[in-house]
Amino acid sequence: MAIAAAALLVLLIGIGLLLFRSRKGQRSGGHLPSGPRPLPLLGNLLQLDLQDMSRALLTLSKRYGPVYTIHLGPRPSVVLCGYRAVKEALQDQAEEFSGRGDMPFLVRINQGNGLFMSHGEQWKVLRRFTVHTLRDLGVGKRSLEQRIQEEAQCLVQELARTQAAPFSPTILSRAVFNVICFIVFGQRFDYEDRNFLTLVGLITQNFHLLSSQWGQMYSIFPGLMYYLPGPHNRFFQNFKQLRLFLLEQVKMHQESFNPNCPRDVIDCFLLRMEQEKHDPQSYFHMEGLVITAHSLFLGGTETTSTTLWSGFLILTRHPEIQARVHAEIDRVIGRHRSPCAEDRVHMPYTDAVIHEMQRFTDIVSLGMTHRVIRDTYFRGFLLPKGTNVIPLLLSVHNDPTQFNDPDTFDPAHFLDERGGFRKQAAFMAFSTGKRMCPGEGLARMELFLFFTTVLQHFTLTPLTRPEEIDTSHQRGECGYKPRPSKFCAVSR
Ligand code: HEM
Numbered sequence: 001m002a003i004a005a006a007a008l009l010v011l012l013i014g015i016g017l018l019l020f021r022s023r024k025g026q027r028s029g030g031h032l033p034s035g036p037r038p039l040p041l042l043g044n045l046l047q048l049d050l051q052d053m054s055r056a057l058l059t060l061s062k063r064y065g066p067v068y069t070i071h072l073g074p075r076p077s078v079v080l081c082g083y084r085a086v087k088e089a090l091q092d093q094a095e096e097f098s099g100r101g102d103m104p105f106l107v108r109i110n111q112g113n114g115l116f117m118s119h120g121e122q123w124k125v126l127r128r129f130t131v132h133t134l135r136d137l138g139v140g141k142r143s144l145e146q147r148i149q150e151e152a153q154c155l156v157q158e159l160a161r162t163q164a165a166p167f168s169p170t171i172l173s174r175a176v177f178n179v180i181c182f183i184v185f186g187q188r189f190d191y192e193d194r195n196f197l198t199l200v201g202l203i204t205q206n207f208h209l210l211s212s213q214w215g216q217m218y219s220i221f222p223g224l225m226y227y228l229p230g231p232h233n234r235f236f237q238n239f240k241q242l243r244l245f246l247l248e249q250v251k252m253h254q255e256s257f258n259p260n261c262p263r264d265v266i267d268c269f270l271l272r273m274e275q276e277k278h279d280p281q282s283y284f285h286m287e288g289l290v291i292t293a294h295s296l297f298l299g300g301t302e303t304t305s306t307t308l309w310s311g312f313l314i315l316t317r318h319p320e321i322q323a324r325v326h327a328e329i330d331r332v333i334g335r336h337r338s339p340c341a342e343d344r345v346h347m348p349y350t351d352a353v354i355h356e357m358q359r360f361t362d363i364v365s366l367g368m369t370h371r372v373i374r375d376t377y378f379r380g381f382l383l384p385k386g387t388n389v390i391p392l393l394l395s396v397h398n399d400p401t402q403f404n405d406p407d408t409f410d411p412a413h414f415l416d417e418r419g420g421f422r423k424q425a426a427f428m429a430f431s432t433g434k435r436m437c438p439g440e441g442l443a444r445m446e447l448f449l450f451f452t453t454v455l456q457h458f459t460l461t462p463l464t465r466p467e468e469i470d471t472s473h474q475r476g477e478c479g480y481k482p483r484p485s486k487f488c489a490v491s492r
Contacts, residue, residue: 030384035069043071054365054394073220077388081395083426090433096376098434101369101388104222114291133268149338152453159489166486169309176305186264202238207302209235311357316462317469339452348421352414358429365394402426458489
C-alpha cells in the first residue's frame with residue numbers, strides 16, 4: 001500500500017508538472033485569503049485527510065479562520081466556513097458567487113450540457129426550464145403528492161414482506177427512484193424489474209464514486225487520473241450504460257409524443273426541442289436531454305434515500321425520539337388514512353426531527369463547488385473571476401453560534417420553547433443563494449411522506465443495543481454515507 005502511494009506521488013509530481021503548465025483557467029493576481037502553505041503542484045494535498053475531506057477543511061478553519069485558501073493540486077480554492085461566511089457570499093453576493101466551480105467528473109460526461117455544470121445564460125435558461133417543469137409536473141401540487149403517497153404504500157408492502165427480518169437500504173432507494181422515474185419517464189417500475197435495478201445500481205454507484213477518495217483524486221488531477229487505472233473509471237463506464245438506457249427511453253417517448261399533452265420531463269424537453277429546432281444556439285437538443293435526465297437522477301435519488309436511511313438509523317439509536325414521532329402521527333393522522341403534505345404544519349415535532357436528520361447527516365457536507373463569475377471583493381479580499389469557492393455546508397450545520405451543542409442529534413434545534421417548529425436560517429441542507437437545489441420542494445415532500453408513512457406502520461428496531469449503534473459517517477466519503485447497517489421494521 002505504501003509503495004503504491006509512493007509511486008502515485010512520484011507520478012503525480014511528474015505529470016503534475018505538465019498539468020501545471022497546461023492547466024487552463026489557472027488564475028493569478030487578486031488578493032486571496034491566506035491558508036496553509038501549498039507545495040508545488042500537490043498544493044495542500046498532504047495536509048488533508050482525503051478520507052474525511054469536509055472534516056479536514058473544518059479543522060483547518062480553526063487555524064486559518066472562516067475564509068481561507070486551500071490548494072487542491074495546483075489550483076487555489078477559497079473555503080467558506082460557518083454560517084456568516086457562507087451567507088455573506090452565497091446570499092448577500094448571490095450573483096457574484098453563482099458560477100459552478102471545477103467538477104471534472106461532470107465536465108467530462110456533460111460536455112457543456114445540463115444544469116449542474118452550466119453558467120451564464122445557458123444556466124439561467126436550463127434552471128428556469130427545470131424549475132417550471134418540476135412545478136408543471138406537480139411538485140408542490142396534489143397530483144404528485146398522490147403519486148408519492150402511492151409509492152409510500154408500495155414501500156410499506158415491501159417492508160411488511162420482510163416480516164420483521166433485517167432489511168437493507170436498497171428498499172428505500174427503490175421507492176425514491178420510482179418518484180424520479182415517474183417525473184422523468186412518466187412511469188414507475190416494479191421493484192424487481194431488471195432494467196430498473198440496473199438503473200438504481202449504476203446511479204447509486206456513481207453518486208458514491210463522486211465523493212470517494214478516488215473521485216476526489218480525479219477532481220484534483222483530472223488530466224493525470226484520466227490515464228490511470230482505478231475505480232474512478234467505473235464512473236464513465238457506468239455513464240455510458242446510463243446514456244444508452246436514457247436514449248432508449250427517449251426513443252420510446254418520441255414514438256408516442258403528443259406536443260399538446262407533455263407527460264413528463266422527457267416530453268417537456270422534446271417539446272422545447274421542437275419549438276427551437278431552427279435555432280442553432282438552442283440548449284435544447286438530444287445530448288442536452290440525456291444530461292438533464294441524468295442530472296435529475298444523480299441529484300434527486302441517493303440524496304433523498306440516504307437521508308431517509310440515516311434518519312431511520314438514528315431513530316433506532318434514539319427510541320425515545322421514535323416514540324414521540326409515533327405519538328404525533330397517531331394523534332394527527334391516526335392509523336387509517338395516508339399521511340399528506342398538509343399534515344406537516346400540525347406536526348412540529350416530526351418536522352423538527354426531519355430537519356435535524358438533514359442537519360446532522362449533512363448528505364452534501366462539502367457543498368458543491370461554486371465559482372465567482374467576475375472579480376469579486378469579499379471581506380477585504382479580491383477573488384479574481386473564475387476562483388473556485390467551497391461553501392462548507394458541514395461547517396454551517398456545526399456552527400456553534402447557530403446550534404447549541406451541534407454534535408448532538410437533538411430535534412430541539414428546530415423547536416421553540418412552546419414546542420412549535422422553529423425555522424433556522426443556518427439550515428442549508430439544500431444550500432442557499434442562486435444555485436440552491438431546485439429539487440428542494442420535491443425532496444421535502446418525499447422525506448415527509450415516506451418518513452411518516454413508514455413510521456405510521458412500523459417500529460424500527462436495531463439488531464444491537466441502541467447505544468451501540470454508530471451513526472457517524474463512513475470514512476472515505478466526503479458526503480455522508482452511513483456505515484453498513486441493517487435494522488428491522490416491526491409492524492405496529
Ligand atoms: C435530500 C435531498 C437533496 C439534497 C440534500 C440536495 C442538496 C443539493 C445541494 C447541496 C446542491 C448544491 C447547490 C449549490 O450549488 O450550492 C444541489 C444542487 C442540485 N440538486 Fe439537489 N438535493 C436534494 C434533492 C434533489 C432532488 C430531488 C433533485 C431533482 C429533482 C435535485 C436536483 C439538483 C440539481 C439539478 C442541482 C444543481 C443545481 C444548479 O447547479 O443550479 N436535488 N442539491
